[in-house]
Amino acid sequence: MPAKSEQSQAQATAGLSNRALCAAFVAAAVAALLPRGSVSLESANVFTSLMSIVAIAAATQAPARQRTDMVFRIALAILVAMALMIVLQSSRLPWTGLANPAWPEANAVSGRSGATISVAPADTMTALVSLAGPFITFMAGLLLCHSDERAETMFRRLAIAAGFLAALSLAQHLAFPGYLLLAEKQFYLGQFTAVFVNRNTAATFLGLATILLTGLLWKSAQEGAPAGLLTRLADGKAARGRRGTGQFVLLLGLAATAFIGLTLTQSRAGIASSLIALLFLLAYPAATGLDLARYRFSTPNRRAGSRLVAIAAVIAGLVAIGLTFAGQTMLRTELSGLDDDRFCTATAIVDALSDYPVAGMGFGTFEAGFPAYRRAECSIRGVWDRAHNFYLEGQLGLGLIFPIGLILAVGVLFKSFVTGLRERRKARIYPAVGIAIVILALLHSAFDFSLQLPGLSMFLAAVLAPLVSISLGRPRRSGAVD
DSSP: OHHHHHHHHHHHHHHHHHHHHHHHHHHHHHHTTTTTTTOSHHHHHHHHHHHHHHHHHHHHHSOSSOTTHHHHHHHHHHHHHHHHHHHHHHSOBSSOSSSOTTHHHHHHHHOOOOBOSSSSHHHHHHHHHHHHHHHHHHHHHHHHOOSHHHHHHHHHHHHHHHHHHHHHHHHHHHHOTTEETTEEOOSSTTSOOTTSSSHHHHHHHHHHHHHHHHHHHHHHHHTTHHHHHHHHHHHSSOOTTOOOHHHHHHHHHHHHHHHHHHHHTOOHHHHHHHHHHHHHHHHHHHHHTOOSSTTOOOOHHHHHHHHHHHHHHHHHHHHHHHHHHOHHHHHHHHHHTTOOHHHHHHHHHHHHHHHSSSSOSOTTOHHHHGGGTOOGGGOOOSOOSSOSOHHHHHHHHHTTHHHHHHHHHHHHHHHHHHHHHHHOSTTTHHHHHHHHHHHHHHHHTTTOOGGGSHHHHHHHHHHHHHHHHHHTOOOSSTTOOO
8 A cells, every 4th residue: 555655646736837837838939929039149048047947857757668759860860960960160160162152252351260161150150049949848848748637638728818918909909909918119119019120020920829729629610619609598498419609619719819919900912821821721621520519420422522522611701711810911911912021032042052051061151141232222221130941041051951951841740640530530630730830831931930930930840749749649549439
């Protein structure tokens, strides 16, 4: 008895510790969004350090083997490879073959010797924190999500927290449009940017929040919440066996708020990318028969017909919603067309890539290195501290290792989610949400720098971790339907 009592107490302590770590993980991931997406170096350092502490603590409690071991190793390998590249870019080289061609002239003026790949080696080493943050967050999430229950709880908390943040941001915009949280707004005055400075970044976050909450709504509908809600409204009491009606109403309100906020940003690429991702998320379950009534199917012919009707309804609904709420965005597109400085600047970045095809210009040195390639015809307004293209800036900064790492990372994520679509049944909505998130991130990253903000990229990584864990999970019993 004493031995069993001690074992039970140890298990209870371990469970309490794991729950505390999960709460700290969610809190850090959400809090990283608040200081304008942790765009400053100080904020990035703070939240990356917090996530590192959570990851180390989670590693001491994680089981010896987990279902996400392979994904964890690949993420760690990508991080190590890119970190070594950053160290190489910042180190003085005895040869000048890969060194930045600006160093000979700089050394002639300063009287120093040596050269580095990076045009600003101190900035490159400093930027390592921004690169490491999302990877550490993702790996910490994988360590903590060692069961479906834990992963679903973490995902639900992150999604609801994102919804509340969207709602609070919208409420502040309506009540105090001149403020961004506690600071007075200096850019995009009169426009909704949530907790961020840039409306395009806000669109990425609000589109992400809408997708997460839509996934939870679908899961809640699978469990019969809408039927229970209708019964409660009709009879004044909850239907037997129908749970979560209150939470369904909450999720519906948060999702609607996030979507309205998305349209208010007037971000053309952000809204379009979000609608494409939502189209997949809603059309895929309808096309594959992911029923909302606990998998009770009718005859094959009626089932096929209902799927076609559902797909058509999804497409028509999204088009109608887009036309209803995105009128100002379409007006902006009609007035300005595609005449945007970012497209002209992208051609200048391509020119820079030809000078640094292998080793890059130095990670985190875009602001220092781009002026040499900036074209006057693109506009002389402002300072370009980031490229409005995640792919171009990544390759310009890191060289060939960036597309290799990106392809590997996206490939692993898609493989995990496709596995989940194939092998998880009642939980299939989670890998579908994962694919929708990746679609949104990949599409919008071609037009904006949302993923370059450490806070937003850390939150995205935090959301992907439980989705990958669920996708790679297996039913506990042989032959069980899950």
